Amino acid sequence: MAKFPSEEWIKLFKDEVNKNEAYADAAKDWEGDFLFIATSDDKLDKEVVFWVDLWHGKCREVAQLPSREAKKTEFVYEGPYGNWVKLINGEIGPIRGLLTRKFKLTGSMAKIMKYTRAASELVGCASKVPTEFL
Amino acid sequence: MWELTFPRTVVTGEGALEYLKEVEGKRALIVTDKVIHKLGFVEKIASYLEKAGLEVKVFDEVEPEPSVETVVKGAEFARKCGPDWLIGLGGGSCMDVAKAMWVLYANPDVEVAEINPFTKFGVREKARLICIPTTSGTGADATWAAIITDVKEERKMELPSREIVSDIIILDPELPKSMPPSLVADSALDALTHAIEAYVSQWRNDFSDALAINAIQIIFKYLPRAYRNPDDKEAKEKIHNAATMAGIAFGNSQVGIAHAMGHSLGAIFKVPHGRTVDLFLSYSIEYGAREAMGRYADIARAIGVEAETDEEAVEKLVGTVRRLDRKVGEPASIKELGISREDFEKRLDDLVTRAANSSCTFMNPRVPDVEDTRKLFLYAFEGKKVDF
Numbered sequence: 145m146a147k148f149p150s151e152e153w154i155k156l157f158k159d160e161v162n163k164n165e166a167y168a169d170a171a172k173d174w175e176g177d178f179l180f181i182a183t184s185d186d187k188l189d190k191e192v193v194f195w196v197d198l199w200h201g202k203c204r205e206v207a208q209l210p211s212r213e214a215k216k217t218e219f220v221y222e223g224p225y226g227n228w229v230k231l232i233n234g235e236i237g238p239i240r241g242l243l244t245r246k247f248k249l250t251g252s253m254a255k256i257m258k259y260t261r262a263a264s265e266l267v268g269c270a271s272k273v274p275t276e277f278l
Numbered sequence: 279m280w281e282l283t284f285p286r287t288v289v290t291g292e293g294a295l296e297y298l299k300e301v302e303g304k305r306a307l308i309v310t311d312k313v314i315h316k317l318g319f320v321e322k323i324a325s326y327l328e329k330a331g332l333e334v335k336v337f338d339e340v341e342p343e344p345s346v347e348t349v350v351k352g353a354e355f356a357r358k359c360g361p362d363w364l365i366g367l368g369g370g371s372c373m374d375v376a377k378a379m380w381v382l383y384a385n386p387d388v389e390v391a392e393i394n395p396f397t398k399f400g401v402r403e404k405a406r407l408i409c410i411p412t413t414s415g416t417g418a419d420a421t422w423a424a425i426i427t428d429v430k431e432e433r434k435m436e437l438p439s440r441e442i443v444s445d446i447i448i449l450d451p452e453l454p455k456s457m458p459p460s461l462v463a464d465s466a467l468d469a470l471t472h473a474i475e476a477y478v479s480q481w482r483n484d485f486s487d488a489l490a491i492n493a494i495q496i497i498f499k500y501l502p503r504a505y506r507n508p509d510d511k512e513a514k515e516k517i518h519n520a521a522t523m524a525g526i527a528f529g530n531s532q533v534g535i536a537h538a539m540g541h542s543l544g545a546i547f548k549v550p551h552g553r554t555v556d557l558f559l560s561y562s563i564e565y566g567a568r569e570a571m572g573r574y575a576d577i578a579r580a581i582g583v584e585a586e587t588d589e590e591a592v593e594k595l596v597g598t599v600r601r602l603d604r605k606v607g608e609p610a611s612i613k614e615l616g617i618s619r620e621d622f623e624k625r626l627d628d629l630v631t632r633a634a635n636s637s638c639t640f641m642n643p644r645v646p647d648v649e650d651t652r653k654l655f656l657y658a659f660e661g662k663k664v665d666f
């Protein structure tokens with residue numbers, strides 16, 4: 145069981161992604177890295193920033209960063225901690241999360257929209273990590 | 279929180295086109311195709327707009343399954359003539375091109391594939407949009423997305439932006455009067471698929487439910503009449519209204535795998551949109567029922583099906599959809615579309631990849647994985663009952 149958010153959690157997430165054949169297939173042409181940012185809310189005091197490097201259906205590297213300025217990435221997907229909990233628990237989808245303004249995306253939407261299945265599989269990987277929330 | 283987006287004004291009934299005489303502005307650009315131009319609709323609409331004091335320009339180069347290149351060309355044309363009204367006149371292709379052109383007209387640096395719900399495009403700072411459908415099915419007049427084909431990738435892009443919803447929709451029953459029976463069937467069954475998929479979509483809501491169920495009832499009741507008798511004005515007007523109602527419904531709740539698979543088949547084998555999505559409708563009901571039995575049973579009962587259980591109601595609904603298809607001459611399988619097994623198998627991987635990655639797939643009540651998507655195509659090719 146890993147605490148979300150933590151360095152341990154994002155490493156387990158990486159393992160889940162690299163085990164997932166459906167993700168590998170859906171994202172086989174994908175090139176691009178993300179900052180996943182859980183912004184502070186009533187449960188989380190200070191925002192937590194993860195760097196996730198996704199490349200051709202695999203997750204090459206992950207890290208917890210000290211701040212959002214620590215790395216420039218192609219995409220940033222961010223939302224309050226409570227919404228990440230809902231996303232990981234499958235209560236909201238990654239695209240619905242954007243449409244309902246629970247999350248914000250910075251980066252090319254045109255590129256993301258071609259990879260709806262990959263996005264859905266990534267959330268599935270997050271749901272498989274044995275997680276303990278705050 | 280869930281945001282709903284509706285057209286501002288819908289003008290319907292006999293003489294609806296005369297509303298154009300009251301439009302205020304300087305210049306209108308009619309976006310249409312050559313067939314509509316030849317039918318004389320452009321002149322009629324231009325004459326009303328001119329009575330309102332507007333100068334009228336025409337871009338009539340929209341093709342079926344319109345391409346990115348056409349949108350770019352249309353937007354360049356718009357920038358040259360500077361309209362404050364865009365008029366999408368025709369079937370879904372013309373209205374979709376008008377909507378996508380609108381974004382590029384207001385934002386010369388934006389690419390068609392970049393149209394998305396999260397960027398502010400400020401389209402109304404340049405112009406407003408009137409949609410005038412001449413067919414009764416696409417719902418493109420009422421939705422806030424444009425379907426544009428990337429020819430190189432053989433991919434239909436679903437491009438959503440809440441800004442590109444019509445300011446005014448004009449539903450004049452005079453316009454669909456001249457549709458031949460096969461087009462009446464193709465387009466109305468497209469609308470039926472919109473309404474049924476909207477009603478069971480994962481994003482369904484109270485507002486889309488109301489419009490979807492009414493559209494379904496109207497189409498089941500009036501389509502056989504409109505198909506049999508081209509002079510049945512009442513039936514054609516009802517179907518025309520139902521298509522827009524279904525458009526508003528699915529615009530606010532989305533569609534599912536019948537559309538994902540239909541877009542994929544249409545882009546690869548160049549089959550008309552209405553015919554392809556309807557072809558997959560009965561298979562999508564059989565597949566989706568495991569997750570949304572009650573919703574499909576609601577639809578069955580709303581059209582008068584009597585059944586003791588939800589399972590029986592859904593089975594009868596599938597039968598009713600297939601009987602309606604037969605009545606109006608629609609194919610029941612991919613094979614019946616005239617696609618050979620060899621051609622189908624050669625492109626099966628592409629069909630599956632495109633459908634599995636479509637955003638519509640993820641709105642379906644039961645989301646198929648890649649393997650199920652492949653099986654659905656194979657079953658639909660043979661015309662087999664979905665049993666998985």
